[in-house]
Amino acid sequence: MADQNVVVTQLTIGLFGAGFLQWLKSTKWIPFVTAHSGKINHLVLLLTSAGGALGIHSVWTAGGGGTITIPSLAVMGAGVWIWMKQWAVQYLVHKGAFGSVAEPPALIPKV
Numbered sequence: 001m002a003d004q005n006v007v008v009t010q011l012t013i014g015l016f017g018a019g020f021l022q023w024l025k026s027t028k029w030i031p032f033v034t035a036h037s038g039k040i041n042h043l044v045l046l047l048t049s050a051g052g053a054l055g056i057h058s059v060w061t062a063g064g065g066g067t068i069t070i071p072s073l074a075v076m077g078a079g080v081w082i083w084m085k086q087w088a089v090q091y092l093v094h095k096g097a098f099g100s101v102a103e104p105p106a107l108i109p110k111v
Contacts, residue, residue, distance in 0.1 A: 010089045017048035018094035021101070038102030045090050045101065053079055053086035 021044045024033040033040055071079070094101055 013052035014090035014093035017090045022098045036105045041102045049087040053083040
């Protein structure tokens with residue numbers, strides 16, 4: 001039962017990261033992230049999977065304001081394996097739910 005929860009959690013985090021990339025590709029106010037910006041798109045998936053796998057999170061309280069918690073280097077070093085697994089899940093979720101991460105640019109016919 002616990003293994004199923006881990007898989008569902010990774011798929012859910014992958015869906016959020018892939019959905020965020022898909023949203024970035026469709027928004028007009030970030031013109032450099034498009035369906036054709038392959039390297040940037042993969043970088044977005046890499047960064048969002050790091051946030052989900054390494055435990056980077058933020059907290060807001062009325063009395064204390066906002067804080068961003070980043071784990072120690074030792075914890076992050078041990079989390080690199082989890083990060084790569086999360087990136088793989090996120091990549092597969094994006095391909096399955098939204099299609100290709102990036103499309104090749106359209107060729108301009110020679111006249």
